[in-house]
Amino acid sequence: MTGAPSAAPTVPAGPAPETEVARDLARRAVPLAPVLVAACALGWGLEGALSSAYAVVLVVANFLVAAALMAWAARISVAVLMGTVLAGYLLRLGALTLAVVVVRDAGWVELVPLGLTLVITHLGLLVWEARHVSLSLAFPGLSPRAQKG
Amino acid sequence: MELLHVLAQQEPGELAEGLTAVGRGIVYGAAAIGPGIGIGIVVGNAITAMARQPEAAGMVRTTMFLGIAFTEALALFGFVLSFIVAG
Numbered sequence: 001m002t003g004a005p006s007a008a009p010t011v012p013a014g015p016a017p018e019t020e021v022a023r024d025l026a027r028r029a030v031p032l033a034p035v036l037v038a039a040c041a042l043g044w045g046l047e048g049a050l051s052s053a054y055a056v057v058l059v060v061a062n063f064l065v066a067a068a069l070m071a072w073a074a075r076i077s078v079a080v081l082m083g084t085v086l087a088g089y090l091l092r093l094g095a096l097t098l099a100v101v102v103v104r105d106a107g108w109v110e111l112v113p114l115g116l117t118l119v120i121t122h123l124g125l126l127v128w129e130a131r132h133v134s135l136s137l138a139f140p141g142l143s144p145r146a147q148k149g
Numbered sequence: 150m151e152l153l154h155v156l157a158q159q160e161p162g163e164l165a166e167g168l169t170a171v172g173r174g175i176v177y178g179a180a181a182i183g184p185g186i187g188i189g190i191v192v193g194n195a196i197t198a199m200a201r202q203p204e205a206a207g208m209v210r211t212t213m214f215l216g217i218a219f220t221e222a223l224a225l226f227g228f229v230l231s232f233i234v235a236g
Contacts, residue, residue, distance in 0.1 A: 111232055122222050133211055133215065
C-alpha cells in the first residue's frame with residue numbers, strides 16, 4: 001500500500017511576475033508607439049498611421065492577456081498552467097487573426113504597416129524588456145529601479 | 150454529368166484566388182506548428198525547473214513568460230507573411 005494520493009502539484013505561492021513584466025511591456029509601448037505611428041504615417045499616410053496604432057494595441061493586449069491567463073493558471077496547479085499556456089497560445093493567435101481579418105477590408109487599414117508594426121513592436125518590446133528583467137531570487141520579476149538622490 | 154460541367158465552369162482569376170487562399174492557409178498553419186512545439190518545450194522545462202527548485206519559481210516564471218513571447222514571434226512572422234505576401 002502506498003500512502004494517500006498527493007494533491008495536484010502547485011506552483012509555489014508568491015507574486016505573479018508575468019503581470020509585472022506585461023505591465024512594464026505596456027508602459028514601454030507608450031514611447032515606442034508614436035515613433036512607429038509617425039514612421040508609418042510617412043510611408044503610408046493616415047491609413048498607415050491608423051493601422052500602426054491598431055497593431056500596437058493588439059500587441060500590448062496580447063501580452064496583457066497572456067500574462068493574466070498565466071497568473072490565473074499558476075494559482076491553481078502546474079497542470080492547469082501547462083494547459084492554459086498551450087490553449088492560450090492558440091486562442092490568442094486566433095483572436096489576433098480575427099482582429100486583423102475583421103478590419104482588413106476597412107478603408108483605414110493598410111496591411112503592410114499593420115503587419116510590420118505587429119512584428120516590430122512584439123520583438124522590439126521583448127528585446128527592450130529582456131534587458132530590464134532581473135534573474136535573481138531577490139527580484140524574480142524586474143530589476144529594481146535605481147534610487148535617485 | 151450536366152451538373153459537373155456547370156460546376157467545372159469558373160470565372161477568370163478564380164483559380165488563382167483559390168490557390169492563394171490555400172497557400173495562405175499552408176503558410177499560416179506551418180508557421181503556427183513550430184511555435185506550438187517550442188512553447189510546449191519551454192513550459193515543460195519551466196515546470197521541471199520549478200519542481201526541482203521551488204524557491205526559484207518566480208525567476209523561472211519570468212523567463213518562461215519571455216521565452217513564450219519570443220517563441221510566439223515566429224508564429225506572428227508566419228501570420229504577417231500570409232496576409233502581406235498574398236495581398
